[in-house]
Amino acid sequence: MLDLFEVITTSGVVLWSKSYAPVKSSVINSLISDVFIEERNQPGSDGKWFKKDSYTLKWTLAADVGLVFVAVYQSLLHLTWIDELLDQVKKLFVALYGEKIKASAGTKIQCHFDKYFEASLRSLERKVGGATTARPADASIEDPNSDGNWGGFSDGDELSSPPPMPGVNTTGASDLLHQTLETPYPTEKSYPLIEVTPSTTSSPVSPATMAQALLQASGRRPGRPRRNRKSAGPSSASSAHASSGEERSPARLSNRAKRGKEMRIWGEDGIAADAGDDRKLDYSAGISTDDEQDALRPKPEAIDQNTWGTRTSKGDFLLKDLDYEIDDILKQANKADNTDETNKKGPGGLASGLVGGAMGYLRNFVGGKTLSREDTDKAISGVMTHLLEKNVAREAAVQICDSVQTSLIGQKTGSFQSIESLVKLAMEDALRKILTPTTSLDLLREIEQVREAEGRPYVISVVGVNGVGKSTNLSKICFFLLQNKLKVLIAACDTFRSGAVEQLRVHARNLKELSEREGGVVELYEKGYGKDAANIAKDAVAYAGTHAFDVVLIDTAGRRHNDQRLMSSLEKFAKFANPDKILMVGEALVGSDSVQQARNFNTAFGKERKLDGFIISKCDTVGDMVGTLISMVFATGIPVVFLGVGQNYTDLRTLNVKWAVGLLMS
């Protein structure tokens, strides 16, 4: 069952939406901010879907007109036709309203899209239904494919008994379309159909279990199926409108008629569910606004004349027109796509090809060229090489370049703007977007706040691979805090490496001497070697609480990020010490390993805890090759808090995004 379908402009205006069940707007908002803005795909989704609460969201973009098409449905359901629906609706919508949208500069336009959407939804549902009844073998082959497509679909246990029951799944899908989930009625009726399908391996599906499965899948008002069934009776009389699809063409093929029966049952129950009255209203609205729509709609004349006479008659004829019209628009859109491709590959005539080529060549310099993937390939690969030279990890560089390229397709170059400069600008934007933090990184402000509001010490801990400079950076942070007259406790939780505690003791002594005049107080909390680090950390925090320290800095043992044994102790550490900030120290020197390091440390603290920031150390040793910044932030979406830029206590800096982007693009 589709819960919500929205057409949104990139400027945030909902141009058209169809809601079958109330969905909080924060669901789509989080899709936009996570996937579109922060470009963080959920693990395993490969940018194809997005899950939020109990919903799965799928989307498609029309970059040239700046539109986003989003479909929202319950994650438990396995709707194979969503992609097709999105694609079809996109083509229709762009064909109908593309010009208007371009003219309106991203704000509201009037669109009466309801009937088109309903019609394409119905036609898709017909297709899916046809696939199960007419050629069940095909459907059973299709299903595993789509399973692979939707890699993360694992929670629908009730439905996914292996091998997937094609009849059940797909009829379920078309059922859901009409919101018939609450009632066992349709499944009883469609049960013979399922039995007919020869490939159904688990054929003894009792209607009761089916209904139960669907109930669970729906997740809505499971306690009241009986009442709904009762209400289905009277309202079925009023559903003649929806089922008029069969009445209008009795002379159709016999298998068509057979499917027609199955259709009618579902249509009826769709009415029986909550959307019933709206749907009827929609039809009448469609009839009344049809004439004004005709004026606005870019439509071939031949079809128009054919249908003109029947247009004023009853609704069944109107439905037919709409289907034809939609087919027509889709055909034209497909044709346009095809001609575009053929134009690129082989020009029809030599002369026109030459002229086109010359114009294209000229546009390379003069500007005003609409970019395609091929146009940008060269410039993008140039920028990618540049990024790799700046020590950006290959994985990150490839993904960034991909997203930049996708964002550029369909754009026009400005006057006298080369593709290269456009790509460079877009890349600068992308890098700036990646590095810009989404939260405030004002450490002093946060410390002050925790101290005032909660009266407890602020706990910071550093983690990282061996030898990246955890203790050194910890001391630098400590020095910075001491300068601000804070009382700092350093906890030596590296109970593993020889000399680690002594090293911190030296730091603490130096810092004490340095900060005596400033008014800061620093103390070392140590328990020697061999003890459990998490317990020491916990004790240190408790000690700091009783002795009125402002900040606790916890040093941890270095660990290799792919050593499961060492990494697993971090979860306990995070739970026991419960630091306000867990900062990971990463070397600027590290190459392609940076992405994996960042990811592994980010996931090491358990489900609820993530890293809070990075300290990129040894930035002075790499010159302008600061690609590690990008790799680590890109892999995790976690901001860079500090940069280590030298050997002294004072060589700690905050990140300046403009500076970093400048270095990377230089």
Next chain:
Amino acid sequence: MATLPTFEILGFPVSLPILIISLLAVVIIPIILGKLLTSGSKSGPSSVILLAGPRDAGKTSLLLYLQEKTLIPTQTSTTPATVKLSPSALSPADSEDDGSSTKPFHLRDTPGHPKLRSTAINTIIQPTESCIGVIYILDSAVLSTQARITDTAGYLYELLLAIQKRYAVLSETNTSTEPIPLLIACNKNDLFTALPSTKISSLLQTELSRMKETKRKGLLNAGAGENDDEDLDLVLGDEASDQITWEGLKEFGVEISVQSGSVKSGTVDGWKSWMATCLDA
């Protein structure tokens, strides 16, 4: 007097000066044309009122409300949108336009997501844009949590700093630079948890002062001092004190007023009249 050398081009005799002049013309005219074209396209709309603020505050809703006079559902924006409005859109719904100013103005909506805030900042800093006013929209119902206050004040800090920079640049060249009016529009005051505008005003001033203090105490930016980029060590307002007040910021090029309202319940008349005074100024 020596005769000038002449050339024969396609059978026509051409003297040297003419040849040079025509060659120069061939070279220069396209350059001039190009300059003209690009400069023409670069200069932005005549008078822009900027809509900025944290996300989910109601920027796009306000824009659409002023344009369409109805509530239209919105989602998070990812790109800015500019809309041309006539001043009659600002007059109260029932009264007729008095025709005091008929010049249309532009309302620019910017995305509020932290990663996309540079759009609004750039609009202010670019001197080609004639920005006649800034509306900072915030959600007055969520300011009870410290995290949201920090976020709201943080963006405001950046905006004010940008306005201050713009003012400094403009007043160097122009002797009589008017301060930019900035309206802090406390949206969603129809909600139960909404704070009154006076409370929000004082909350923001305190938070901004604290931010200024910690920024002064904080670490240097990476790259500071390497190149002479004076943007980095610019502080908001008076360098002598950490206290930030709306009155104190007036001499740094921004005139702040705070007003409550709600797009949802249609109580935006105060904001409209504020915009109308922006246009008249």
